[in-house]
Amino acid sequence: MIQRIQSIYLLLVVLLGALLPFWLELWVDAAGTVVFAKNELAVSLAFYGSAVLAALAIFRFKDRKSQFVLNRLNMILNLFLLGFFVYRSLNLSGEALVSEKGIGMLIPVFSIVFLVLANRAIKKDEDLVKSVDRLR
Numbered sequence: 001m002i003q004r005i006q007s008i009y010l011l012l013v014v015l016l017g018a019l020l021p022f023w024l025e026l027w028v029d030a031a032g033t034v035v036f037a038k039n040e041l042a043v044s045l046a047f048y049g050s051a052v053l054a055a056l057a058i059f060r061f062k063d064r065k066s067q068f069v070l071n072r073l074n075m076i077l078n079l080f081l082l083g084f085f086v087y088r089s090l091n092l093s094g095e096a097l098v099s100e101k102g103i104g105m106l107i108p109v110f111s112i113v114f115l116v117l118a119n120r121a122i123k124k125d126e127d128l129v130k131s132v133d134r135l136r
Contacts, residue, residue, distance in 0.1 A: 002132050004061065006117075006122050006125075007061065008116035009114045010055075010071075011054075013050065013074070013111050013114045013118075014051045014055050016050075017047045017050035017107070017111060018047070020037055021043070021104055023039050024102060024104035025103070026043070026102045026105055027088065027089065027101050027102050027105070028102065036104070039087065046077060046080070046084075050074055050077050050078055050136075051079070053070055053074040054071075054074055064122050064125060064129075065126075071119050071122070072114050073116055078111045078112050079112065082109060085105040085108065
């Protein structure tokens, strides 16, 4: 059943990973150029990987255990991406005139939140199926 609540959460993760990083700025470097995800190959691949993992998890609705595992892998990928952004933001100079952190650095945080909510809903479905099987 694709109309479950975790599918909506995963669709939000797909949208966060596939669209927003290329519209929202990640940071502004010392030269004044705005850096988007499309300017950094590794960052754009990580965002696309997150979107692909979430899309795969949406269509694995018949196998809840693999859906759960795909979400966990996606969380790990987003944690690495968040760690890179924290590292990068700490290495940007702190002067107000030459550096600026963008709102795009928060995308992995929102993705992780939606993935946790999706995993919670998947766990609830799995518990419901186990309780029904117990009654048979």
